[in-house]
Amino acid sequence: MVKNNRVFDGIYTISIIGTVGQIVNVSTPQYFQNANYLSNKTVKAISVTENSLSDRFLITLIDTSGTQLLFNTPFRDLLQTVNGNPNEKLRLFRLNNIDLQRSYYTSVIPFGYATTSNIFNINFYI
């Protein structure tokens, strides 16, 4: 079978958890994680889960050589649905060697967490 960018070998999901008392300041990078699961893989698509804060996040992805791949992509553009209609909305990419230790999200509005809870999931289709 010929593989293309809509045929995925796996999905790697990161759950971003906010803890009680944690403050997220404007433009301060919130790095995804220490594990570098994507460092030798090609990401073919990315999606995220909706939440009440999703209109304030920007995503920046950087590869293992330090090159910016995505700069300030609005979080809501990575949602799979538009008004509940998933028309062709999965955003397709060809991103090699993403470094999750250097990649981050930022917020354009500061906020804190009253309870420990999931903020969002980001799904990398490989």
Added chain:
Amino acid sequence: MLQPIAERTYLVEVNVGALSVQKQVNFQFIPQLEGATIYAIQSFGATQLALSPNGSAIVTTAGLSDLTVTFAVGDNQDYFLVPVADLNSASISGFIRMISDKKLNLTKSFITLQGNANLVANQSVLFQFTYRAR
């Protein structure tokens, strides 16, 4: 419909400043996009992002309809008075408008305020360029 496979993207902010019909606001110089091959363009309004990265209010979805954008390639205005609302994915079923590979001259590209009924002074509009590095 064909959709782009993005290798790199870059978000650019343009502030409308004081309101005046037919006013033009040029894009600033963006080093990362200089000489880059751009093959898709999106615009974003307040529905997608609550504030701009620089802290400015964002043009509403209705306000996007008051704006057009002209993109230059070299000195030629290859994309002339494109409705900014037509580049807003959320308004066009999630699609991303693709263009043939172009090296856009951003400092000679500009937005034009065709009206200001739905705009507020000093709001920003956001453009995301999908590109291939030099």
